[in-house]
Amino acid sequence: MSAIPRQDMGFVEAVDNTAETPGRRAPLVLNMTRFGEVTHQVARVNEAARPPLAWTVAFLISLALVGFLGFCITYLFFAGVGVWNLNNPIMWAFDITNFVFWVGIGHAGTLISAILFLFRQKWRTGINRFAEAMTIFAVICAGMFPGIHVGRVWLAYWLFPIPNSMEMWPQFRSPLLWDVFAVSTYFTVSLIFWYIGLVPDLATLRDRAKGTIRQLAYGLFSLGWRGSNRHWHRYEVAYLLLAALSTPLVLSVHSVVSFDFAVSQLPGWHTTIFPPYFVAGAIFSGFAMVTTLAIPARQLFGLKDLITLRHLDNMNKIILVTGCMVGYAYGMEFFIAWYSGAPYEKFAFMNRALGQYAWAYWIMVSCNVITPQLFWFKKVRTSIPLMFILCLAVNIGMWFERFVIIVSSLANDFLPSAWDKYQPTWVEIGTMFGSFGLFGMLFLLFCRWLPMVAIAEIKATMPQANPHWEGYAAHGAASGGATAHGAAHSPEGGAKS
Amino acid sequence: MTTLATPPPQVPLRTAETKRRLWGLIAEFDNPALILQAAERVRHAGYTLWDCHTPFPVHGLDAAMGIRRTILPVLVFMGGLTGATLALVLQVFTNGTALSFWALVWVTGYPFLVSGKPFWSIPAFIPVIFELTVLLSALTAAFGMFFLNGLPRLSHPLFGNRHFLRASDDRFFVSIDARDPNFLRSRTEGLLRSLGARRVEAVEE
Numbered sequence: 001m002s003a004i005p006r007q008d009m010g011f012v013e014a015v016d017n018t019a020e021t022p023g024r025r026a027p028l029v030l031n032m033t034r035f036g037e038v039t040h041q042v043a044r045v046n047e048a049a050r051p052p053l054a055w056t057v058a059f060l061i062s063l064a065l066v067g068f069l070g071f072c073i074t075y076l077f078f079a080g081v082g083v084w085n086l087n088n089p090i091m092w093a094f095d096i097t098n099f100v101f102w103v104g105i106g107h108a109g110t111l112i113s114a115i116l117f118l119f120r121q122k123w124r125t126g127i128n129r130f131a132e133a134m135t136i137f138a139v140i141c142a143g144m145f146p147g148i149h150v151g152r153v154w155l156a157y158w159l160f161p162i163p164n165s166m167e168m169w170p171q172f173r174s175p176l177l178w179d180v181f182a183v184s185t186y187f188t189v190s191l192i193f194w195y196i197g198l199v200p201d202l203a204t205l206r207d208r209a210k211g212t213i214r215q216l217a218y219g220l221f222s223l224g225w226r227g228s229n230r231h232w233h234r235y236e237v238a239y240l241l242l243a244a245l246s247t248p249l250v251l252s253v254h255s256v257v258s259f260d261f262a263v264s265q266l267p268g269w270h271t272t273i274f275p276p277y278f279v280a281g282a283i284f285s286g287f288a289m290v291t292t293l294a295i296p297a298r299q300l301f302g303l304k305d306l307i308t309l310r311h312l313d314n315m316n317k318i319i320l321v322t323g324c325m326v327g328y329a330y331g332m333e334f335f336i337a338w339y340s341g342a343p344y345e346k347f348a349f350m351n352r353a354l355g356q357y358a359w360a361y362w363i364m365v366s367c368n369v370i371t372p373q374l375f376w377f378k379k380v381r382t383s384i385p386l387m388f389i390l391c392l393a394v395n396i397g398m399w400f401e402r403f404v405i406i407v408s409s410l411a412n413d414f415l416p417s418a419w420d421k422y423q424p425t426w427v428e429i430g431t432m433f434g435s436f437g438l439f440g441m442l443f444l445l446f447c448r449w450l451p452m453v454a455i456a457e458i459k460a461t462m463p464q465a466n467p468h469w470e471g472y473a474a475h476g477a478a479s480g481g482a483t484a485h486g487a488a489h490s491p492e493g494g495a496k497s
Numbered sequence: 498m499t500t501l502a503t504p505p506p507q508v509p510l511r512t513a514e515t516k517r518r519l520w521g522l523i524a525e526f527d528n529p530a531l532i533l534q535a536a537e538r539v540r541h542a543g544y545t546l547w548d549c550h551t552p553f554p555v556h557g558l559d560a561a562m563g564i565r566r567t568i569l570p571v572l573v574f575m576g577g578l579t580g581a582t583l584a585l586v587l588q589v590f591t592n593g594t595a596l597s598f599w600a601l602v603w604v605t606g607y608p609f610l611v612s613g614k615p616f617w618s619i620p621a622f623i624p625v626i627f628e629l630t631v632l633l634s635a636l637t638a639a640f641g642m643f644f645l646n647g648l649p650r651l652s653h654p655l656f657g658n659r660h661f662l663r664a665s666d667d668r669f670f671v672s673i674d675a676r677d678p679n680f681l682r683s684r685t686e687g688l689l690r691s692l693g694a695r696r697v698e699a700v701e702e
Binding site for chain 2: 034035036039161163165167168169170171172173174175177178181182185188189192193195196200203204206207208219220223224225226227228229230231232233234235236237238241242245246248249252256259455456457459460464465466467468469472473
């Protein structure tokens with residue numbers, strides 16, 4: 001086995017499948033008509049003797065950031081939360097901003113794997129595996145922040161209802177505790193969903209594995225899956241049920257996160273629009289992150305035929321829609337602040353746009369509301385460099401959204417005598433970049449050792465997977481010929497048979 | 498292939514070459530259309546201990562094989578109900594009562610009075626009830642599916658067959674267990690060959 005063949009690194013797509021032809025489904029798998037080709041295309045990334053150079057470089061950078069993260073957290077534990085620049089009243093800042101940001105990132109993975117599954121959006125199969133992986137790694141990064149910001153981390157177990165000699169219990173009427181349950185449930189269910197999807201593909205890697213270690217590792221985790229149709233039957237039912245369970249779950253998680261703010265009395269937080277607004281923002285930022293990751297991954301590992309331009313185009317459309325929802329929410333917040341007649345509420349929003357954090361507010365608005373409007377143009381939606389830049393802007397904008405909501409409301413609340421300002425220390429900034437390193441490291445390990453595209457699922461979306469496909473009828477099913485070539489992609493191939 | 502009166506099964510079924518017990522026969526097919534047709538024929542021939550092995554779920558194969566719908570959704574519903582009950586009891590007990598019971602240590606509830614909410618403030622308990630309902634349902638769906646499928650089972654006679662490895666790649670297999678009352682090596686082999694199989698092979702235990 002040699003290294004992964006170097007792919008065309010240019011931005012010109014070989015096949016454009018973004019056009020709509022009435023009465024015909026656009027192909028989701030390009031340049032491939034045999035199932036074996038799909039298996040090979042995905043599995044060769046994991047089977048290559050060496051990863052691409054870019055992977056190694058990215059991995060080393062991530063590793064360095066993780067090292068720095070470890071240092072920042074250790075320093076925090078030994079010195080106390082004073083090493084962060086939190087003060088009274090700004091008791092939440094970078095820590096909770098990062099928490100909300102990372103939880104939000106995760107939402108796109110579950111939307112792709114669960115909601116698009118229920119809506120029978122077949123294009124999800126190209127991107128669902130690594131979007132789900134992204135969810136899990138993002139939730140790991142998110143879960144870290146509430147854990148380390150509690151001050152006395154050795155008491156973090158107080159978050160859970162564990163019987164103890166102090167006869168002390170968590171306060172179940174608090175949104176902060178709902179959050180503990182929401183995020184831990186979200187993580188567990190996402191992990192199960194991801195793993196169940198992985199089992200048949202791990203079996204594929206097991207059956208192709210050459211070395212003993214690979215055979216053992218993939219063999220163990222594929223649980224002895226042998227593609228039995230009696231198993232597939234229960235598997236599909238379980239998958240559908242998990243999708244149906246994850247759909248309300250994903251909507252609930254960011255709703256509960258938004259309750260952390262909305263249930264308090266603080267001007268700028270105490271609004272009923274928060275749950276839907278947070279969920280839309282989460283999906284918005286999550287899809288931007290999926291696109292940010294998908295673009296380099298498909299270039300580097302040669303997955304352009306499976307994660308096609310159409311997939312990216314579709315994701316950009318979702319970014320546009322959710323971006324408009326977020327823009328609507330920003331506007332509606334201002335309207336309600338004025339319409340409510342509450343002076344503190346009015347002040348909170350004027351202060352956001354014009355006060356000490358106005359710079360952050362306008363970064364947020366330009367990145368989240370103005371920039372995504374370019375996605376109305378198909379040229380932008382199908383241009384790899386442009387969409388990459390736009391998605392990076394959305395990622396930055398959504399980070400700032402959380403920063404603005406949290407810090408501007410805390411810094412200037414009711415009484416001017418209680419106001420203060422906030423600037424992060426190097427420890428807070430280091431922890432933030434460190435969490436990106438942790439995310440990157442986990443994601444790169446995933447790309448190297450696990451199938452990045454759902455092999456079994458994507459095969460099932462190929463026209464050849466349908467037993468009644470025209471190609472089989474034309475050649476005579478019983479004759480036993482191999483799958484016919486090209487008929488799926490040439491317009492007249494299907495019509496003649 | 499007509500179904501004849503069932504002849505007595507040849508027990509023990511041994512292959513001449515290795516003297517190992519025959520597990521069954523497998524037939525390899527090229528595409529989903531062939532496996533669908535094969536599955537229908539095998540079922541009509543009266544076999545019960547048989548299976549199809551495919552790299553992805555083939556549409557219509559469940560019906561062709563006559564697979565009955567799984568009980569899994571019922572189990573998942575039970576799991577969800579358990580989660581909801583557990584969450585309600587947990588919250589009402591810990592935050593709304595001063596009851597004690599012994600579970601290795603004494604466990605005592607503490608009636609919190611917070612922000613004027615009643616002790617039994619059901620609306621405030623809903624998020625946790627929802628989360629535990631989803632959690633236990635999802636765990637039941639996953640572990641129930643694996644349990645009903647008899648997985649994990651890391652060793653299986655089928656894995657001994659070199660060609661069967663492609664069942665997870667691009668080939669479609671029918672396997673018929675030798676313990677099936679209808680199984681007769683020569684006749685079963687004939688049936689499988691007549692279905693347009695690329696290859697029919699014996700699998701030993």
